Amino acid sequence: MDIAARVQAKARAAKEASRVLALAPTRTKNEVLTQMARGLEEKAATILEANRADLAHARSKGLTRAFVDRLTLTDGRIEEMATGVRQVAALPDPVGEVVETWRRPNGLEISRVRVPLGVIGFIYESRPNVTADAAALCLKSGNAVVLRGGSEAIESNTVIAQLLAKSVEKAGLPADVIQYVDTPDRAAVMALLTLDRYVDLIIPRGGEELVRVVNERATVPVLKHDKGLCHVFVDEGADLDMAVAIAVNAKAHRVSVCNAMETLLVHAAIAPRYLPVVAARLGEAGVEIRGDERTRAFVPAARVAEESDWDTEYLDSIVAVKVVDSLDEAMAHIRRHGSGLAEAIVTSDLRRARACGRISVRHGSGDGYLHVQAPRAGPGGRSRAHHYEVRRVRRRADSGVAGRCLASGCSGAPSTPSTSATCSSPTRSASSSSWTACSSSRPPCPRISPPGSWPRPPIASP
Numbered sequence: 001m002d003i004a005a006r007v008q009a010k011a012r013a014a015k016e017a018s019r020v021l022a023l024a025p026t027r028t029k030n031e032v033l034t035q036m037a038r039g040l041e042e043k044a045a046t047i048l049e050a051n052r053a054d055l056a057h058a059r060s061k062g063l064t065r066a067f068v069d070r071l072t073l074t075d076g077r078i079e080e081m082a083t084g085v086r087q088v089a090a091l092p093d094p095v096g097e098v099v100e101t102w103r104r105p106n107g108l109e110i111s112r113v114r115v116p117l118g119v120i121g122f123i124y125e126s127r128p129n130v131t132a133d134a135a136a137l138c139l140k141s142g143n144a145v146v147l148r149g150g151s152e153a154i155e156s157n158t159v160i161a162q163l164l165a166k167s168v169e170k171a172g173l174p175a176d177v178i179q180y181v182d183t184p185d186r187a188a189v190m191a192l193l194t195l196d197r198y199v200d201l202i203i204p205r206g207g208e209e210l211v212r213v214v215n216e217r218a219t220v221p222v223l224k225h226d227k228g229l230c231h232v233f234v235d236e237g238a239d240l241d242m243a244v245a246i247a248v249n250a251k252a253h254r255v256s257v258c259n260a261m262e263t264l265l266v267h268a269a270i271a272p273r274y275l276p277v278v279a280a281r282l283g284e285a286g287v288e289i290r291g292d293e294r295t296r297a298f299v300p301a302a303r304v305a306e307e308s309d310w311d312t313e314y315l316d317s318i319v320a321v322k323v324v325d326s327l328d329e330a331m332a333h334i335r336r337h338g339s340g341l342a343e344a345i346v347t348s349d350l351r352r353a354r355a356c357g358r359i360s361v362r363h364g365s366g367d368g369y370l371h372v373q374a375p376r377a378g379p380g381g382r383s384r385a386h387h388y389e390v391r392r393v394r395r396r397a398d399s400g401v402a403g404r405c406l407a408s409g410c411s412g413a414p415s416t417p418s419t420s421a422t423c424s425s426p427t428r429s430a431s432s433s434s435w436t437a438c439s440s441s442r443p444p445c446p447r448i449s450p451p452g453s454w455p456r457p458p459i460a461s462p
Helices: 003-021 026-042 044-060 065-071 075-090 129-140 151-170 187-192 208-217 240-252 271-284 293-298 307-311 327-337 350-354
Strands: 098-103 109-116 119-124 144-148 178-180 201-205 222-224 230-234 261-267 288-291 318-324 343-347 389-391 405-409
Touching (some): 003 144, 003 187, 026 044, 026 129, 026 151, 044 065, 044 075, 044 151, 119 187, 129 151, 129 178, 187 208, 201 208, 208 222, 230 240, 240 261, 261 271, 261 327, 271 288, 271 293, 271 318, 288 293, 293 318, 307 318, 307 327, 318 327
Parallel strands (some): 119 144, 119 201, 144 178, 201 222, 230 343, 261 318, 288 318
Antiparallel strands (some): 098 109, 109 405, 222 389
């Protein structure tokens, strides 16, 4: 069987299994997810052995330190994977959510209800943890998934996908809801991109080149993103200790992930006190600083920042630093140079935090598990603010659990309601008076029940 035929067979099997999964009750899906998390923990040694083979191959090819870091699994990272799967299990089930109800002049009552998309093709690069993230999110939202990871992580991904599929089967659902394309041949990607008979959505997660190729070649709808050029802005009223801790964590926790901080913007009023301290801490973490002229006045050891630095996603131990005179100047810089993936403000003024629009509380902190309910496995990591372009899907959508469901109704073409986070509900740190902006949680929504007893939102008048 050639590669295209193999991929088609996997997609067809996923499509058949998706019909069973779509009708699975919440309890069954949560039991499957719990079993998946347990399987990751129990088979950690097997996963690490496969990962060592991938790492040996990567080092023999002379791949960069940042690349190897993205590829590396440890006991701690496997535990994070399992924790993320359990967090998905704890989330409300989006399937059956009644989004909107209205009545037509003739008395016909129409409801838009979230239902699964069907089959999601997930194409990603070097990070093996994405295998578990994507499978968990798709399963909770009632979607089968066809996974195709990067060739550099093929051993790790194959083992993870196999044990996840076995966990699904143990819990009573078809193992075929999780498919893994276990060939490094790029022809497999090209085949997956055109299987619109079986695949309902493609999500590419990786570098700009991967996203570009997927976007150009796919005949299946694509949920895509731009690069992760992320900013932290330290406002004039920020708590200094908090601002230092956030910046160091945002950059140094894992420099190779796409939601790590790449540019630090500092208000001029706080720069004389803040920059020497944060520069010393970043230096201790091995981070190189490239600063503008005003930054270098306080951090003489910093390299001169070129104009290109403001547009660079380093994915390495390098950060660009700029001093700005106002919140407006910081926001203008972010609008000009940012990619819209994840931005943060550290401030003691709630009004200024809210003025930022859509922003994120977190950059690279625990890779998604510290400040949120569960991971997102969509493009660009798991930061709270996102501006994904959805090509041939009517509206932008969250790529978390709710974003995996298609809201449809009797009124016409389906659409995907956005659940983008805003800074409408910041949270106060327990240890400081400063505020960090964060995403708001989606309130509980009504679940679908037998016809005739559906929960009904207020009906709009004709």
